[in-house]
Amino acid sequence: xxxxxxxxxxxxxxxxxxxxxxxxxxxxxxxxxxxxxxxxxxxxxxxxxxxxxxxxxxxxxxxxxxxxxxxxxxxxxxxxxxxxxxxxxxx
Numbered sequence: 367x368x369x370x371x372x373x374x375x376x377x378x379x380x381x382x383x384x385x386x387x388x389x390x391x392x393x394x395x396x397x398x399x400x401x402x403x404x405x406x407x408x409x410x411x412x413x414x415x416x417x418x419x420x421x422x423x424x425x426x427x428x429x430x431x432x433x434x435x436x437x438x439x440x441x442x443x444x445x446x447x448x449x450x451x452x453x454x455x456x457x
Contacts, residue, residue: 375414376407 373381380396383389395406 376404376410379410380407 372378376396380393383393383396396404396410398404398406
């Protein structure tokens with residue numbers, strides 16, 4: 367911020383939306399307060415907390431899928447094997 371302060375989570379998003387011309391209409395939703403509770407800002411903060419967990423789960427799934435199949439199914443066939451297969455199919 368110009369005054370040297372920093373904002374986190376929903377506060378930062380609201381500030382960016384206020385600054386951008388085309389999204390000012392959406393920024394007011396982050397300022398709604400019900401008995402001191404800001405529901406939209408809390409939902410956004412929750413999403414920021416869940417997102418890294420989802421990324422880690424997706425990465426772990428991809429890694430486990432790759433290692434599981436490495437020994438089972440080769441990704442290439444050697445040239446001598448291709449030649450012998452071609453010769454066997456001709457006879």
